[in-house]
Amino acid sequence: MGEQVPSPVQVRLDELHARVQLNCEGEVATYIPALGKADPALFGLALATHDGHVYESGDTGVGFTIQSVSKPFVYALALYDRGLNGVLERVGVEPTGEGFDALRLEPETGRPLNPMVNAGAIVTASLVNGDDWGQRFQRILDGLSAFAGRELRVDHEVLASEERTGDHNRALGYLLRNAGVLEGDVDKALAVYFRQCSVVVTARDLAVMGATLAGGGVNPVTGQRVVGADTTEHVLAVMATCGTYDFAGEWLLRAGLPAKSGVAGGLVAVLPSQLGIGVFSPPLDRRGTSVRAIAACQELSARFGLHLMRPV
Numbered sequence: 001m002g003e004q005v006p007s008p009v010q011v012r013l014d015e016l017h018a019r020v021q022l023n024c025e026g027e028v029a030t031y032i033p034a035l036g037k038a039d040p041a042l043f044g045l046a047l048a049t050h051d052g053h054v055y056e057s058g059d060t061g062v063g064f065t066i067q068s069v070s071k072p073f074v075y076a077l078a079l080y081d082r083g084l085n086g087v088l089e090r091v092g093v094e095p096t097g098e099g100f101d102a103l104r105l106e107p108e109t110g111r112p113l114n115p116m117v118n119a120g121a122i123v124t125a126s127l128v129n130g131d132d133w134g135q136r137f138q139r140i141l142d143g144l145s146a147f148a149g150r151e152l153r154v155d156h157e158v159l160a161s162e163e164r165t166g167d168h169n170r171a172l173g174y175l176l177r178n179a180g181v182l183e184g185d186v187d188k189a190l191a192v193y194f195r196q197c198s199v200v201v202t203a204r205d206l207a208v209m210g211a212t213l214a215g216g217g218v219n220p221v222t223g224q225r226v227v228g229a230d231t232t233e234h235v236l237a238v239m240a241t242c243g244t245y246d247f248a249g250e251w252l253l254r255a256g257l258p259a260k261s262g263v264a265g266g267l268v269a270v271l272p273s274q275l276g277i278g279v280f281s282p283p284l285d286r287r288g289t290s291v292r293a294i295a296a297c298q299e300l301s302a303r304f305g306l307h308l309m310r311p312v
């Protein structure tokens with residue numbers, strides 16, 4: 001018996017990983033102090049297909065906090081629970097052209113511009129089903145876990161750090177309540193948002209979560225339906241236009257895939273009907289996106305011909 005030959009996809013993924021690992025640009029986020037301890041050399045790259053096969057290269061089992069990569073998944077839960085129009089009443093879908101923490105609401109409606117910036121994500125989390133904030137967070141944690149296909153948990157050290165340094169997000173919360181789009185206790189709404197950001201995932205989890213969006217809401221590994229296909233269509237559209245904030249245009253131009261970045265260095269990208277890509281590497285560019293994640297996705301897209309606008 002000879003040794004099993006690795007699949008061509010695995011070989012190319014490993015080659016790409018080795019090349020992108022050499023890119024040492026970017027800085028680890030420090031505005032949430034606990035994130036500043038991350039090892040800048042970490043780099044995991046995973047690819048999950050529509051039929052549930054997962055390819056992994058590098059640090060794909062290392063846990064990190066999901067941060068803003070949670071936003072499209074919580075948006076999916078809110079859409080599923082409230083319907084598109086119910087969510088659109090409170091959260092818009094236009095790109096901001098600004099950073100993730102932009103202090104800007106639509107002048108006429110008071111809505112945050114989209115659910116991928118913090119203001120929109122804070123309102124979105126408040127729209128998930130639940131009789132109180134505790135139930136709402138439980139639904140978010142269960143939902144994220146169903147997308148990942150395993151039980152996820154919160155990193156309490158990062159959560160405490162976010163809460164200590166979260167005044168900018170609190171300011172957004174009060175603006176949102178003043179505008180009439182966030183109801184109830186601002187501190188409790190913020191507590192749900194901070195906890196959502198502090199959920200621990202791996203690059204492998206993000207790939208499976210992305211593949212669940214790719215597959216119209218059914219997790220390809222567990223077979224569980226998490227949300228409906230109408231919902232994933234809407235989520236992917238908003239990820240394509242707003243997922244990387246003020247980099248969304250160039251991202252779509254170069255990688256051609258709906259995606260969402262997070263400040264701990266995670267990124268999910270999706271090729272509809274086909275696959276989810278999960279990347280983790282802590283050093284970020286000046287707009288808050290992982291440098292290696294951008295490089296890896298652009299290369300993957302070019303080498304495997306994944307750009308959505310590419311003629312077949």
Ligand code: GLN
Nearest residue numbers: 067068100118197262263
């Ligand atoms: N928890 C972070 C914040 O609200 C998430 C930001 C991000 O990942 N871009 O500041």
